[in-house]
Amino acid sequence: MTSDDTHQDIRDAVRRLCARFPGSYWQTLDRERAYPAEFVKALTDEGWLSVLIPEAYGGAGLPLTAAAAVLEEIHRSGGNGAACHAQMYTMGVVLRHGSEAQKQAWLPRIASGEIRLQAFGVTEPSSGVDTTRITTFARRDGDRYVVNGQKIWTSRAEHSDLMVLLCRTTPREESTRPSDGMSVLLVDMRQAKGAGLTIRPIRTMLNHATTELFFDDVEVPVANLVGEEGKGFRYILDGMNAERILIAAECIGDGRFFIERASAYAKAREVFGRPIGQNQGVQFPIARAHVQLEAAAGMVARAAALYDSAQPCGTEANMAKLLASEASWFAADMCIHTHGGFGFAEEYDIERKFRETRLYQTAPIPTNLILSHVATHVLGLPKSF
């Protein structure tokens, strides 16, 4: 559940941590497009980024609902978990499909913060959301793969020691099914940088440390292949439910931030000799945002509960992400309306959060693709692609 009465001890602790990183901290980073290194270190030191790693590998071994509570509280406080949220769910690929040797080698060091696993390279410029058309290719050569190709929107690549990379090991046209022939490699960025991997930052409307990657004969040991060669797409899909649920929890946190800020401002700001929140034209959108957000939070909670009980949750995870990202976006727009001109002032944090929460209707999966999934997989409508 992500409604704000669950995991109260975790929520309180995360709120205390976030209070050390006020709006002025995020405003400075946003202005400079800088990475929140101190914030990520604090989260790591207090163990919040490793809540999903089992105790046997040095983590807390908590359920997804706990991770969702951590991210929701970060966003509710006005912060942004996007600088490090991938570490929570990306390690799941190693945990579920990696060999015991890989788990022993990486997970304890990820849990302790010695190694950062922040980067997740799937999207390519020419394939877009049609992932089976990726062309970045890993050619086997003895005990190593030689990787060539290009990725785009690989976030946090400059702040990560490891990357989970989806690439082709068999061309699409030679594979039995389009989703076959893709593999997951763990790329050690520290070795790859300067040895064929070029990272080019992309400046965006929000502070997201996202990049473009160019692979030019980058060597990766075969020991870094996760699971079986050619089955990588399935492993990545497996991890996407956790990703969607956690990002939906961030949207719930964003929505709560906007609603709390708008409510407080509408009570305090007086125009025409009374609080603006006394006008139904101002209070109804705030109430509507709350109603929509609670409905979305219910779906996030349902998806997370299914996930934690190891039941299928692909549809619920997708629906949770759609509802939560739309509810947070409605709340963001409402919050700007409520603040009048001050909604646009940097020091109020609202315009920044407005830009930040917009991302989640596009990434990690656009709303259209979720609607297409529901239309064809749930409702049985004819496929359009």
Ligand SMILES: Cc1cc2nc3c(=O)[nH]c(=O)nc-3n(C[C@H](O)[C@H](O)[C@H](O)COP(=O)(O)OP(=O)(O)OC[C@H]3O[C@@H](n4cnc5c(N)ncnc54)[C@H](O)[C@@H]3O)c2cc1C
């Ligand atoms: C800031 C940021 C960070 C990101 N971080 C990462 C990351 O760390 N790792 C990573 O791998 N990716 C990352 N992404 C990529 C993100 O997941 C993609 O941008 C997203 O999935 C959309 O893909 P695209 O940009 O190629 O859009 P396109 O595939 O070009 O699609 C463009 C639009 O057309 C729509 N569309 C396409 N086909 C159809 C169809 N058949 N029916 C209806 N609508 C359709 C889409 O919904 C979309 O709105 C990030 C993106 C951003 C902007």
